[in-house]
Amino acid sequence: MSKNIYIFFTIASLLFISCDKKSAIHKEFNCETVSFNNLEIVDDVKNLFSIDLPKDWKINLYQDEIQSSIFAADTTKQLTETVLLDVTFIQRKINFDDAFLLKQDQENLANELIRIKTKKFTFLDKPSIYMIYKGKKANLNIKFLKPLSR
Numbered sequence: 001m002s003k004n005i006y007i008f009f010t011i012a013s014l015l016f017i018s019c020d021k022k023s024a025i026h027k028e029f030n031c032e033t034v035s036f037n038n039l040e041i042v043d044d045v046k047n048l049f050s051i052d053l054p055k056d057w058k059i060n061l062y063q064d065e066i067q068s069s070i071f072a073a074d075t076t077k078q079l080t081e082t083v084l085l086d087v088t089f090i091q092r093k094i095n096f097d098d099a100f101l102l103k104q105d106q107e108n109l110a111n112e113l114i115r116i117k118t119k120k121f122t123f124l125d126k127p128s129i130y131m132i133y134k135g136k137k138a139n140l141n142i143k144f145l146k147p148l149s150r
Contacts, residue, residue: 028119044068048089066091080140094148096120096129104146108133113144123149 039052045061046068053059053072062069069088094100105115113133120129130147 042070044070044089051087096127104131113142
């Protein structure tokens with residue numbers, strides 16, 4: 001039997017907000033609202049944003065010239081049952097054009113992930129897009145959701 005792992009890559013907790021507000025993401029994925037207890041506010045290194053995360057999750061911070069990220073994982077669960085979260089604030093304009101999609105595909109192909117779906121939508125009055133990639137690593141089926149908003 002194949003094991004599944006779901007990796008969520010997001011900007012500004014797009015998925016969590018969308019699921020709560022019955023938006024396009026909620027309709028597309030039929031989200032189930034999940035509540036977490038024992039939360040702490042985690043600020044990114046550049047103080048551009050913060051998110052509430054469970055205190056028992058493993059949290060790493062990253063920054064470079066154009067971005068600041070918070071990586072988090074629920075390490076209390078098995079790898080096949082956990083959530084990996086990457087919330088990144090990118091300080092440059094992103095155009096969701098063919099060149100952008102090609103670059104995303106090239107980066108993900110290097111990790112043996114293939115895009116299976118793309119959809120443009122509006123989130124908080126901003127142009128947004130999500131891409132779903134799938135692949136296999138170490139006998140685990142991987143499904144990678146990458147929502148982005150400008």
